[in-house]
Amino acid sequence: DIQMTQSPSSLSASVGDRVTISCRASQDIRSSLAWFQHKPGKAPKLLLFAASRLEDGVPSRFSGGTSGTDYTLTLSSLQPEDFATYFCQQYYSRPWTFGQGTKVEIK
Amino acid sequence: QVKLVQSGPEVKKPGASVKVSCETSGYVFTSYGISWMRQAPGQGLEWLGWVSAYNGNTKYAQRLQDRVSMTTDTSTNTVHMELRSLKSDDTAVYYCARETMTYYMDAWGQGTTVTVSS
Numbered sequence: 001d002i003q004m005t006q007s008p009s010s011l012s013a014s015v016g017d018r019v020t021i022s023c024r025a026s027q028d029i030r031s032s033l034a035w036f037q038h039k040p041g042k043a044p045k046l047l048l049f050a051a052s053r054l055e056d057g058v059p060s061r062f063s064g065g066t067s068g069t070d071y072t073l074t075l076s077s078l079q080p081e082d083f084a085t086y087f088c089q090q091y092y093s094r095p096w097t098f099g100q101g102t103k104v105e106i107k
Numbered sequence: 108q109v110k111l112v113q114s115g116p117e118v119k120k121p122g123a124s125v126k127v128s129c130e131t132s133g134y135v136f137t138s139y140g141i142s143w144m145r146q147a148p149g150q151g152l153e154w155l156g157w158v159s160a161y162n163g164n165t166k167y168a169q170r171l172q173d174r175v176s177m178t179t180d181t182s183t184n185t186v187h188m189e190l191r192s193l194k195s196d197d198t199a200v201y202y203c204a205r206e207t208m209t210y211y212m213d214a215w216g217q218g219t220t221v222t223v224s225s
Contacts, residue, residue, distance in 0.1 A: 049209075101151060
């Protein structure tokens, strides 16, 4: 199985801050990576797929990057509605596997 | 719009079975597959398997394949996931998600809490 190592597990930030979350795949997944936002009691929401393609309706302050087997999610200017848990998921090879999640909290 | 609405919480005893439903709407049901995931308390998400709404083909996670079944009902656009021989470590929130033709999951259900306790 492909392991997805996500960091950090949590972070505190202020409105307007730039935030970066990382996921490292244990092998090449050829950008078959999605990022999700998850708020308690709600359905997870797709933000990006194919590592850097923004899902329809997702604000452009969200962006994704790639360097080898390292993937990043960047929020350019944190908004109040962005405080949530974020997780990555590879869909290159079944079983699909997920990062452990990053909880973004208000500083 | 695309919606996946899951059935309500379940409490089961060890050894019992549970069936969780995922009712879909807002798209052509047979054009997409559905994956199921779960998240145990304090743990990350675990993929359980996938079912094609087109022909009912399935792919299951190896560690669960003896205990899990996923089926579709095209008359109600609903997908069902049954887990048998429940153990306490099956306690988790279970999610369904629509899987696109390029395999990423673009819409999720709200989650169903399954508690296994004697």
